[in-house]
Amino acid sequence: MITLNVNGVSHTVDADPSTPLLYVLRNQLRLNGAKFGCGLGQCGACTVSVGGEPVFSCLLPVVAVGERPVRTVEGLGSADHPGPLQQAFIDQQAAQCGYCIAGMIMRAQTLLERTPHATDDEIRRYMQPNLCRCGTHMRILAAIRQVAAGTQS
Template sequence: MIKLTVNGIEHELDIDPSMPLLYALRNPLQLHGAKFGCGLGQCGACTVIVDDRAVFSCLLPVSAIGNRRVRTIESLGATDKPGKLQQAFIDHQAAQCGYCIAGMIMRATALLEKTPHPTEAQLREHMEPNLCRCSTHMRILAAIRQVAGTTETTR
């Protein structure tokens, strides 16, 4: 049995300890926010927060979680009451196809929880591992800046 605390709820799952966290979230827990993108940790569609770090859940076996807390996009808000970052992404029309957005929001959440008002360099460096194939990166950054209360500066 594997014990996982996801979005504040403890679960006991009868799953293979080597199963990637992404599969545990999507299958037995039915949390579909994190997406399978590449399976190689190169796109970020599967990004979740483990304790206070943004991680690629496709690479992390559930046995490596231990007592750490896992948070997914489902913990941040709902369709009728989106969280601040979710609303900012809506305001800036940052989602085109939407596939990368949950991962982008989770990575941005991890940044803003540690650094509420990041510099432009910190913002860009932190968000770099996550890719948007629809090329809405500038809108994504604008949405994060809105929540951070910062403006773009030249680098």
């Protein structure tokens, strides 16, 4: 049995220690924001925050989480009350197919928590590991800039 703190709630799960965190989040905790994209840590669709750092949850064995808190896109807000970054993604129409968006939001969230007024160069550099196959990168960057600039609608 492994105990995880996910979005501020303690969960005890029965999982093989080598099971990727992504599978525990999706299959056992029913948190489906993080997506399986490549399974190789090359696309970022599975990005979540672990201890305030963005991680590819498809690569991180659940046992490696330890005591660090896990935060998923579901922990930032809800459909009725989206968090500031989620609202910015809505405002900027940053999602086309939407598959990458949870990972994009979680990577951006970790950036803005440490650098609230990130510059365009900082945003671009930090977001580089996450890919969007639909090509909405410019809208994604605009949404992050919106929060960094403090210009929420």
